[in-house]
Amino acid sequence: MLEVNPHDPVPPEGLGIAEAARRTGVSVHTLRYYERAGLVITDVDRTTGGRRRYRQSDLDWIKVCTRLRDTGMSIRDIRRYADLVAGGRGNEHERLALLAAHRTELAERMDELARSLAMIDRKIGIYRERMATGDADRLWAPETR
């Protein structure tokens, strides 16, 4: 068997999907799913028998995708971005717009999360207070349930 350690450079003949999965941090299923979904614009090579052979450049691009995914970007939007990148030079403004829109969304989510956190903290505070003062079974206002 072709021995390839996780940190060895990718051999000239490329990597099998299992090793590619290991190196990108997703499952082989997900790797194939991303390809079907049109995210993998690097056109992964195949052996004559049809097996995928991943090159470093493939892994690099897939990592871009997984990083975007990690930021909560939807598959659909990553797809859009990928299409732009595949479209080549000249659409940087569009790509930037897409990223900026995503950034805005993240910032909004952040605000909302902060509000949620405050709300939960308030609720927790009420509970703590209640329990400390032994009011646990006297206060039944909905606010505090």
Next chain:
Amino acid sequence: MLEVNPHDPVPPEGLGIAEAARRTGVSVHTLRYYERAGLVITDVDRTTGGRRRYRQSDLDWIKVCTRLRDTGMSIRDIRRYADLVAGGRGNEHERLALLAAHRTELAERMDELARSLAMIDRKIGIYRERMATGDADRLWAPETR
């Protein structure tokens, strides 16, 4: 027809599901779904004909649920919480533990979001720089795509 304005107090005979939906901010579908899911522990009254009649106390509890939902708590966890509340006095520690666990999750999500935001900002920064310096089609390192 029974005229009931959105801010009128709930009449003694209760509200129909449509008005309850309006007042709780969810759809009638969602209202029934929450009930099926076991979130609505206030046991909404029914007319002899089987129609739901919402009292203020029902609305108050449902609003607790929607607020928890707004904080991103899962239906399953709201269910657990509801069961505890329905269980009555004496399990305040458990409720608090549940809320605290959720709070921890929110805080983690917050951190992750902050990291995502930073990552996206870095990427956006790279794009801005590239485009400003006219490097748009020279830099193709995967980091910057």
Next chain:
DNA sequence: GGTTGACTTCGAGCACGCTCTAAATCCTAG
């Protein structure tokens, strides 16, 4: 009594992002 519109239940459908299965094929070690 009749028309209308609100409401009922149950179950299906949907969007998302995987995750898994089955049956076939490939490829490498021995």
Next chain:
DNA sequence: CTAGGATTTAGAGCGTGCTCGAAGTCAACC
């Protein structure tokens, strides 16, 4: 050459949280 593990495909399945549809019932007004 063969055994057996890795990989292939298309498509099904899953968990979440709704959302909708169908077919039937109820109730308010005329």
